[in-house]
Structure formats: structure tokens, C-alpha cells
Amino acid sequence: xxxxxERNDAGPFAAACxxxxxxxxxxxxxxxxxxxxxxATVTVTxxxxxxxVAVTVTVGAATxxxxxxxxxxxxADEEHPARVNAASAxxxxxxxxxxxxMRRRIRGRPxxxxxxxxxPAGIRHAADVLLLSRITGQDVRxxxxxxxxxxxxxxxxxxxxxxxxxxxxxxxxxxxxRDLLVxxxxxxxxxxxxxxxxxxxxxxxxxxxxxxxxxDEILLTRDVLDTQVVDIAGQRLARVxxxxxxxxxxxxxxxxxxxxxxxxxxxxxxxxxxxxxARADAVAWTDLHLTSERGHAVQLATPRSAVHHLDAxxxxxxxxxxxxxxxxxxxxxxxxxxxxxxxxxxxxVTAERVLRAMPDTAAADIVxxxxxxxxxxxxxxxxxxxxxxGRRLLRSHVWPRRRxxxxxxxx
Amino acid sequence: xRRTGLTIGALLAVVGPGLLAGLSDDDPAGITTYSVLGADHxxxxxxxxLLSTIALVLFHxxxxxxxxxxxxxxxxxxxQRYGVRLGGAVLATLVVANVGTTCAEFAGVAAGFExxxxxxxxxxxxxxxxxxxxxxxGSFHRVEHLLLLLSTVFLAYVAxxxxxxxxxxxxxxxLFVPTMPLDTDTIAIVxxxxxxxxxxxxxxFIQSYAVDKKLRTEDLALERIDVVTGAVLTGVIGFFVVVAxxxxxxxxxxxxxxxxxxAVALQPLAGDAASTLFAVGLxxxxxxxxxxxxxxxxxxxxEYVGVEAALDDPYDEAKTFYLSFGxxxxxxxxxxxxxxxxxxxxxxxxxxxxxxxLIPLLLAMIGIGRDEDLMGRFAVxxxxxxxxxxxxxxxVLCVVALGLTSLVA
Numbered sequence: 001x002x003x004x005x006e007r008n009d010a011g012p013f014a015a016a017c018x019x020x021x022x023x024x025x026x027x028x029x030x031x032x033x034x035x036x037x038x039x040a041t042v043t044v045t046x047x048x049x050x051x052x053v054a055v056t057v058t059v060g061a062a063t064x065x066x067x068x069x070x071x072x073x074x075x076a077d078e079e080h081p082a083r084v085n086a087a088s089a090x091x092x093x094x095x096x097x098x099x100x101x102m103r104r105r106i107r108g109r110p111x112x113x114x115x116x117x118x119x120p121a122g123i124r125h126a127a128d129v130l131l132l133s134r135i136t137g138q139d140v141r142x143x144x145x146x147x148x149x150x151x152x153x154x155x156x157x158x159x160x161x162x163x164x165x166x167x168x169x170x171x172x173x174x175x176x177x178r179d180l181l182v183x184x185x186x187x188x189x190x191x192x193x194x195x196x197x198x199x200x201x202x203x204x205x206x207x208x209x210x211x212x213x214x215x216d217e218i219l220l221t222r223d224v225l226d227t228q229v230v231d232i233a234g235q236r237l238a239r240v241x242x243x244x245x246x247x248x249x250x251x252x253x254x255x256x257x258x259x260x261x262x263x264x265x266x267x268x269x270x271x272x273x274x275x276x277x278a279r280a281d282a283v284a285w286t287d288l289h290l291t292s293e294r295g296h297a298v299q300l301a302t303p304r305s306a307v308h309h310l311d312a313x314x315x316x317x318x319x320x321x322x323x324x325x326x327x328x329x330x331x332x333x334x335x336x337x338x339x340x341x342x343x344x345x346x347x348x349v350t351a352e353r354v355l356r357a358m359p360d361t362a363a364a365d366i367v368x369x370x371x372x373x374x375x376x377x378x379x380x381x382x383x384x385x386x387x388x389x390g391r392r393l394l395r396s397h398v399w400p401r402r403r404x405x406x407x408x409x410x411x
Numbered sequence: 412x413r414r415t416g417l418t419i420g421a422l423l424a425v426v427g428p429g430l431l432a433g434l435s436d437d438d439p440a441g442i443t444t445y446s447v448l449g450a451d452h453x454x455x456x457x458x459x460x461l462l463s464t465i466a467l468v469l470f471h472x473x474x475x476x477x478x479x480x481x482x483x484x485x486x487x488x489x490x491q492r493y494g495v496r497l498g499g500a501v502l503a504t505l506v507v508a509n510v511g512t513t514c515a516e517f518a519g520v521a522a523g524f525e526x527x528x529x530x531x532x533x534x535x536x537x538x539x540x541x542x543x544x545x546x547x548x549g550s551f552h553r554v555e556h557l558l559l560l561l562s563t564v565f566l567a568y569v570a571x572x573x574x575x576x577x578x579x580x581x582x583x584x585x586l587f588v589p590t591m592p593l594d595t596d597t598i599a600i601v602x603x604x605x606x607x608x609x610x611x612x613x614x615x616f617i618q619s620y621a622v623d624k625k626l627r628t629e630d631l632a633l634e635r636i637d638v639v640t641g642a643v644l645t646g647v648i649g650f651f652v653v654v655a656x657x658x659x660x661x662x663x664x665x666x667x668x669x670x671x672x673x674a675v676a677l678q679p680l681a682g683d684a685a686s687t688l689f690a691v692g693l694x695x696x697x698x699x700x701x702x703x704x705x706x707x708x709x710x711x712x713x714e715y716v717g718v719e720a721a722l723d724d725p726y727d728e729a730k731t732f733y734l735s736f737g738x739x740x741x742x743x744x745x746x747x748x749x750x751x752x753x754x755x756x757x758x759x760x761x762x763x764x765x766x767x768x769l770i771p772l773l774l775a776m777i778g779i780g781r782d783e784d785l786m787g788r789f790a791v792x793x794x795x796x797x798x799x800x801x802x803x804x805x806x807v808l809c810v811v812a813l814g815l816t817s818l819v820a
Contacts, residue, residue: 222784226491226498228483228717239487239717241495262716268495291482292491293787323482324627357627 130253132220132243133268140172140180140195143188148201149174152221154245155181156255158302159216165285167245167253168217170195171209180204181212184252216298220255223295229258232306233287235317241265244282257284289318296326300333307333312341320350328357336369344374348381355382431703432471432617433641437565437648438700439519439693440512440758441607445649448600449656450667454578454585457653459601461586463608464646466802470773472638473780473791473799474614478621479628480789485615487714489775492782501775502715504768506739509612509708511761513743516704518758519697521747526690532748539744542702547736565648567692572651574684577658586650595816602809606766608645609806614772616707619714628789655689705743709735766810773803 132154140148153171160166170187172180180201188198206212209219218224220243231238241264244256261281266274289307290296299305307330310318315334319327319342331339331354343351343366355363355378367378448456474485481488486505490498520538521531545557591597617638626634660667712735713719719729746752777799780791791799 226494228487228491237719239490239714241717260717262718265495265499265716269499293784323622324625326482353625 129256130245130247131259132225132245133264135245136221138193138195140170140182140197142197142201143199145196148172148180148197149177151195152179153219154221154253155213155217155219157214157217158298158305159214160304162304164248165255166248167220167255171219172201172204178205178207179209181206181209187251190251216302218290218295218298223292224258224290227290227292227295229260229283229291230289230318230321231260231283231287232289232310232314232318234283235321237321238281238283242268255285257282258288289322291322291326296322296329300329312338312345315342316346316350319354320347324353324357327354331366332358332362336365339366340369340374343378344370352381430637430641430644431699432613432620433467433638433645434565434648435616435696435700435703436467436608436610436613436645437568437652437696438512438516438607439522439697440515440762441610441649442519442568442652442693442696443758444600444603444607444762445652446656446660446667448604449653450660450665451600452597453657453661454581454654455590456597456601456604457582457585457650458587458589459591459604460608460646460649460653462805463605464642464649466605466609466806467642467645468639469799469802470609470614470776471617471642472635473776474618475621475626475634475638476631476789477776477779477786478618479626479631479634480786482622484619484622484710484714485772485776486711487717488618488779488785490715492779492785493775497771497775498715501768501771502711504764505611505615505711505772506708508761508764508768509704509711510739510742511757511764512610512612513701513704513708513739514746515758515761516697516701517744517747519693520701523690523694523697526686535744535747538698538701539740542698542705543736543740546702546706565644565692565696567688567695568648568655569651570684571688571692572655572658574688575655575658577654582650582654582657598809598812598816602766602813603762605806605809606762606769608649609769611765611768611772612704612707614776615711616703619707619710631789701740701743705736705739708739763813766806766813770803770807770810773799773806777803 136151136153138151140151142148149172151170152173154167155169155171156165157168158165167184169181169183172182174180182197182201182204186197186199186204187195189196213219224240224243226240228237228239230236238260240258240260241262242259244259245253246256248254259280259282261279263275263278263280266272266278286306289305290299299307302308307315307318315330315338319330322330327350331342334342343355346354355366358366363382367375367382370378445460448459477488478484483491486498486502489501517535517538521535524534525531591601621634656667709732713732716731718731746757777791777796779785780799781796783790
């Protein structure tokens, strides 16, 4: 039995918490139950023999949610029901959301708990996890085993309507020759740090990566790694320290999520001992909104992206954390009625900043979609031109000393 | 529904980053450098200040543009563009340099108050407490206005310059006709002038501040005015400090070690008023920079680590920010209070570190500014790259020349 509030022993791939309370919230489900869980108890039961056994997580009645979900536990070679205090787990770790890869030390034994709702069933061992920072730079060889160059980036297409997101192509940089953009299906094998192609690479030569990318395709190193992201479930800005992928049974690479903790940074710096002691923290891919120029644009254009599944409160959190132009684009992508709801639950300063940045007609449409009293208020407010034009100074809400959570949002 | 265009209100909304970042470069270390420049070399190296001001306009403008376009601070962008290793190296150097520079600010507070007979064991802890409370607890609108108000103490240097009755003709000649003896001391003061005017922490601060102010690309034209105003005021204040010292100390063949010396030395030469104004300016400049440096450092650390700098969160949720801010403030104030601590050595080492750090930082900025993936249509073009490259090359030349002459010496 895990004592309440026991300290996490998070490994490099492990999220810092077992806040399973949010489990089940896929993309767009918004904040999980953790925020309002208070001192609720999460009970993990049903662990049986064998790695990857399914167990059930039940959130105590105190949350009023009664959530039940499946998780994977590893190793699970003996019966280990786990009991976690939601409040303590939340306060000491990543808060309101869960991620896929979680580990706790129970009676001296490391446990890895995988949330089955977001993690492919294939990930049951650390060996199944691949990190982008380790994949890039590896040698790429042709069918004749001659070295072609090195792998510098991977692409994923965000266009798929459902199912997991897979790596589509890899960018290979060659000395003194044009880059290659090779479909992953042309890879014969990937082992021992060497990627071997099954096909002649000449067919994959590109002139420029910008022209070669599909409209819904992004580069993981360029557009995701080390970039700032909004963790939608965790309601925070973060920076991607590594991208987590996994092998699938059919030999493809599947995108799982992003490590955002400092532990991953330390690991990439080669400070492995310090990294092992640092708090690990990761976010599921479905809970991320990218802020890189291309990442933001592609996600906004992709119906499946998390941004399109958020309710008004989730959108309010998102726009409060994005820069003004990105926030404006998010609001402009919504129907006026939805945008009006977002404005209603947003902090007035944030809402004013975004509305003022929008074209007059778009802002007028949103205001027109509000209830009459709100609309009148906003027309009056926007008619004035205050010296600071609705700008909140310091996005981190440092000034003044008060919180700016959306009205009614869980914190 | 909205008013747009170049209105006073719009300008007021934008003003701040450039003005504060520029003026805070006139910190005690800067004032000391300018004082030594004037006392030892008279008017003839004023052209260095002019070139430094132009470099300041260019790179502060680039930093502000990068912040506005990408929505990220400088250290975060360096990590994104160049990876965790280079980003980490730049951050580590920046933190060390910033702690050293904060020491210089508190040393400035101590020296300024000691002119009025107040011991540093009172003034420094009090200043540390005041700037911490100001920054950690105040409303930003009020803090910004207060800092801008504090900046008006720099006018003291302008008054001080006029009271010293300088030779305006010689000053104009020194400003526009470059001459320079190629000896170690001269190269050192020229490098120090460039390094103190275009400080690494100022670059990271202006970018973080432009991000935090939520400026938009349509504000860039107004932000340019802000940057130019701040940089020109920085140069003008530096000019008057040099002129005041050149007209008095240099004329009488007196040399000084720091800005407080200059204030004291001015007394018999230019009168009580000039000396007092100089000391008041020193204290105000020190307080302004001491307010901004720990904040800038904390933001840089948080940008690199990848956590939000959320001071309104409890300590448990914003440890990185609190610890960074607190450590820089306490460490710097503590060092100044250590009896017989070699402050001059620390300050000189900090200046050198700042100058050395400036090189990779400027190159990184040019690289990021040119990156169309990050900057889109606001990416720096070929002509811009040439201008920025020439400026960076001049800084590199100064640092290399200083290194070589130091080795030879």
C-alpha cells in the first residue's frame, strides 16, 4: 500500500504524479477532476501478475466524479493495490492532469503506471520508449549499408482524423548533398542507433524543407523540441524538453507526448545523476497546444487538435497564455457565439486585449453574439481607448498579485 | 470601436521596455566607466559613446522585435534555436555576470549613501528589501511608473554636466572625430564602454519585458520609438557624465577609481550642487538597475528551465522564480557587505564577463533574427544582417584587442 503523500520517485520518462484523477480526459476534455479533488482518495486496485496488467482507478466519492479508468502497471508481478492521496499528489507534482508514464516506488519497488487512455498499449517497458533527442543525429544508411548522412528531424502529419499520430517522414542531412525526406515506410530497420533504408534514397531528395512539407505536416525537432507549449490539461506554459515516441508492432513510430520537466534538460546535458533526482514531468500529445509558428498554425487548421475540443473555459485558459496574435487567431477560428462565451469567462483584461487586436468586424460579431447586457458593456469598454489599451503586463500574472483564472475554472 | 495609429495614448502604451532597459544601462558600473573615460581621456573618446549608442539602438531594437514576434524571451529562444547545451552555457554565464553586476549596483548604492554619511550596513540591506518589495509585491503599473520616475534622477547628470562648464567645441570634436591611442588602458576603457552600454542583461531584459507587455507586431513602429528614446537618453546621460568629468577632473589631471570618487572629486571643482546631484544620480541608477537585474535573471532562468514565472503563485508552485530572484538579490547584497571584499576585482571581472558573453549573445541574436521559421516576415534581411554583423564584429574586435593587449602587458 502506498502511503498517502509518498514522494514520487519519478524516472526519466515518468510524469511526476499519479494524479490519475484526471484520467479519461482525452484531448479537449479540459481539466480533470484533480483540481477539485480536494482531499479525495484515488485507489488503484486490481493489479495482477504480469507486466502491463490492467487495473482500475477509482476516484473517491469526495470528488463527486466517481471516475473509473484503466491503467497499466509495470512491473506488476505481484498484487499491489495502490492508494494515493489526490490532494498531496497534486500539490507536489504536476497538478490537475495525468500523463501516460508514471512511476511510484512502492515498498521499494518501482511501479510504472501507464494511463491506457492516452498511452498506446505497446508501451509497457521503458525500452519501448524512444526520445527524439536520442533519435536525432543517428546514422542513416542506404540499402547497400553505405552511410548516407544523419537523421536530423522527424515529421508527423496532424491530419489524421482519429487514432494515434505516427511519424511520417525523416529528414536526413548529407554532407555536400541535398537533404533527403524519407518516408518512414521506406525504413527497412531501425536498431542499434542505425536507420537502414529499404529503398534507393535518390527518390527522396528535396530542394527545400519548406516546399517539401505537406500543409498539415510539422517537424518534431524544429517545431516542437525546446519550443514553448501550452499544456491544456495542466493549464500552464511549458517548454518541451524532449519528445516521447514509441515503436508500434508494425514497425512505425508513434508520437506519445512531450517531456516538459527540467529533469529531461539535465539528462540532455549529460547530467544523468542530477536528472534522476529531478522531478520528471510529461504531457500527453493530445493535451498540447504548440506555440511555434508552424505548430500553432497547423494545429489551428487541424480539426482533431486539442484546441478544437476545448470548452469556453479551456479556451479562456489557452488565450490567456498565448501571445496576443496567436490568441486572436484562436478566437477568430471559433464561431462568434463560442468566442462570446470565451470572452465572458475570460479575465476582462485578457478578453479586452484580444478583442482589441481583432479586426473591427470580427470583434463586433463576437460582441453581437453576447447577451444584450454583456454586449452593451463590451461596446462601451471597447469604445474607450485607455492608455494601456487593455494590455496586461507580464504574462505570468506577476502584477498585480492576484490570480487570473477563468471564472469558474478549476484551479 | 477602436482607435489606432500614432497617438500619444498608443505611444504611452508601448513605452517602457526600451526606456527602462536603456536607462538601466546607465547603472553605477556604467557611470563609473563613463567617469573614468572622461577623467582619463577628456573629450576625445566621446565617439566611442556615440557608436555604443548606435549599437544599443540596433540590438535593443532587434531584441524587442524578437520578443514581440516570437512571444519568447532571449534565453528561451537561444535554447529553442541552438539547443539545451548552448542555451545552458549562455544562461550560466549570464547568471554569473548578472550576480556580479548586481553586486556593482549594490556597491553603487553603498557608495552613493556613504557620500551622505550613511553606512553600507544600513543602506544595502534596506535597498535590497526595498527593491524586493517593490518588485515582488507591487502592481506592475505602479512599479513601471515608479521606475520611470526614478529614471528622472539621471537628469542630475545632465545638470551636473552643465554646472561643470565644459568646452562644448572640444566635446563636439571628440564626439564626431574618432581618435584613439592604441595602448592597453585606452583599449580597456573603450571595451568597457561598449560592454557597459550594450550589457547582456539589458538585452535579455528588454526582450522579456517586450514579451510580458504583450506588445504586438503592429506596435513595432512605436516600440522602435521607445527603443531609440531609451538608447539616445542613455547616450546623452553618458555624454554629460563624460563631459562633467572631462571639464573638471581631466582638466586638473585627476584620476578616479569609481563613480563615487567622481562625485566627491567634483565638489571642489564644480561645487556642492554638482557633487550632490552626481551622488543622487548614482543612488537612483543603482536602485533602478538593482530592481531590474534580479528580475531579469529570474526570468531568464525560468525561460530556460521551461516553467512559468508566476510570482502570484505560492512559493511551492514558483520555486524556480522565487529562488532565482532571492538568490541573486541576497548573494549580491551579501557580497557587498563582506568586509574587505575585493569589490573592484569583482566589478572588473564582471565587466570582462559581460563583454565576453556579449559576443555569443549578439551572434545568437543575429542567427535568431535571420531565422524565418521563428521570425517569419519580420526576419532580418541581408542588409540588416550586414549592419548587425558589422556591429558585432566591432564588439568582437574590442574584446579580442583587449585580450591581446592584456596578454602582452
